[in-house]
Amino acid sequence: MAEKSFKYVIVGGGVSAGYAAREFAKQGVNPGELAIISKEAVAPYERPALSKAYLFPEGAARLPGFHVCVGSGGERQLPEWYAEKGISLILSTEIVKADLASKTLVSAAGESFKYQTLVIATGSTVLKLSDFGVQGADSKNIFYLREIDDADQLVEALKAKKNGKAVIVGGGYIGLELSAVLRLNNIEVNMVYPEPWCMPRLFTEGIAAFYEGYYQNKGVNIIKGTVAVGFDTHPNGEVKEVKLKDGRVLEADIVVVGVGAKPLTTLFKGQVEEEKGGIKTDAFFKTSVPDVYAVGDVATFPLKMYNEIRRVEHVDHSRKSAEQAVKAIFASEQGKSVDEYDYLPYFYSRAFDLSWQFYGDNVGETVLFGDADPNSATHKFGQYWIKDGKIIGAFLESGSPEENKAIAKVAKVQPPATLDQLAQEGISFASKI
Structure with a gap:
């Protein structure tokens, strides 16, 4: 296969990639210089929609409605937008090998891509119950939510299991947002998590007490202090029951799991410096390798306000870090400088x-x-x-x-x-x- 060569390549097609593309266009990237390589089949979109409006029983969000950059009030970047700007959108293409020394990426299909400057925007992947050795975790109708394909499968299951029973495993963002949206779909919901209260990484007991009470008023049954340890299935392989560590057994037509995510850094292991589970960068998202930048979930960066190194998993940082990196790339080419990234951590959620x-x-x-x-x-x-x-x-x-x-x-x-x-x-x- 012919090798393709670009001045700039963004690997990953999530929120960061879309916002980086917008900044590249603002900075005056020339047609043919930039490529985005994504394993997803669609142009970058605002991922938070998947756990909210995408699953609404009526008036659900659908593409092209939530392509980036509508999530921050910007112009919606349809596939045509990339074509107009001369940006190559290379979709349904998974990169399986990255050689940073020779500046080469190789896809699952064996295509080679050369770059001069690389932006790593690979994001995170969900932790699966099979990662923890949970028995029966590969049963049908156990869902995870990270990409639009996952959301489409869940939408189909909701149609097939009208007024059915769901078990949500996990009491974080995904657990809370999906419990709410499944109740809107008239699904009976049990939410199970091991911690003493929901969203323990952010909420205090006082904050959590409000949401737990509110959710219970909306018909969500909350089971704390235990975990799913196994699944029983119907003869067709679909999940039937969820076995909990405390001995309880819950009926389920659908199980949705939200137990965390891990940054996708595997491609770059041993080639870049890592810290706190991510790729270590400076305040311009430059990594330890020249001409390689890392943004969004995969970047461990200096958080200036608190004078420490952190990794932040949130859409707001995915957008802003991408913009910062692209500004820094153009500034360094012109022998100029940009201000250091000075980020105020921000998190939000909407449900009911x-x-x-x-x-x-x-x-x-x-x-x-x-x-x-x-x-x-x-x-x-x-x-x-x-x-x-x-x-x-x-x-x-x-x-x-x-x-x-x-x-x-x-x-x-x-x-x-x-x-x-x-x-x-x-x-x-x-x-x-």
Whole structure:
């Protein structure tokens, strides 16, 4: 097969790739210089839609509606957009070998791609129950959600198992968002997770108590402190029952698993420096190998605000890190420099009629404010995190756009405050900053 050669190659076709492409176009990339190589069959899209509107029983989101960059209010980049800009969108092509020394990538079909500058945007892959040796984990109707193909299979199962029973394994983002959307589809839901409360990496017990109560009011049965250890199947291979470690057995027509993800760095093992499970980069997303950059989930980068090295799995960072890397690539070619990446961690979720945002870091002492009663008609509450007498993190449920901006500002500025003061003033403290 003929070798294809490009000045720039992005490997991976997720959110980062789409936002990087937009920045390449802004910076004046010439037609024919840039290629995106993706194992998915579709142009880059906003992945968060898959666990939300894509699964709605009515008015569901479908492509081309959520191609990037609509998630941040930008222009929607249809396949034609890439063609107009002279960007080669090489889809359904999995890279199986990367030789950074010779600047060559090889696909599963044996095609070779040469580059001068590489952007690694391979993202994450889901952890599977088979990775943990769970018996029966390969049964039919056990689903994971990472790519649009996964979502399509789940949509088909929801149609086939109308008003059926589902078990959601995991109490993080996927668990909470999918429990909500399956209830909207009138599916009976059991959500199972081993931790003492949901979203333990971010939520405190106080925050989690609201969501657990709210979800239970919506008909989600929550089972904490145990894990799925096996599955029984019907003769056709479809899952029938989920066996839990505590001895309980749950009926299930559908199982959805959300137990975490791991960055896809395998292609580059032993060729680039790694740290904290990702590829180590500087504040411009340059790796230890010249002309190789890493962005999004796979990058472990210096988080300037907290003076430490971190890896961040979130769509907001996927977008912004991609833009930063491309700006840095063009600046270095022109002998110029760009500012270091100065990222404020940001996470959000939407489910049912709820919507929360979090900014900053969740360490230190905490104070919960507002109405966090899951039975209340006017639920609106938040939490601050204080360390060394300063606010370093802020969470808000059901905030207005102005209030969400205010908590972002408070987490960035880190004003001094006391727990008593914050308990009294609540969101109004942030709104004054």
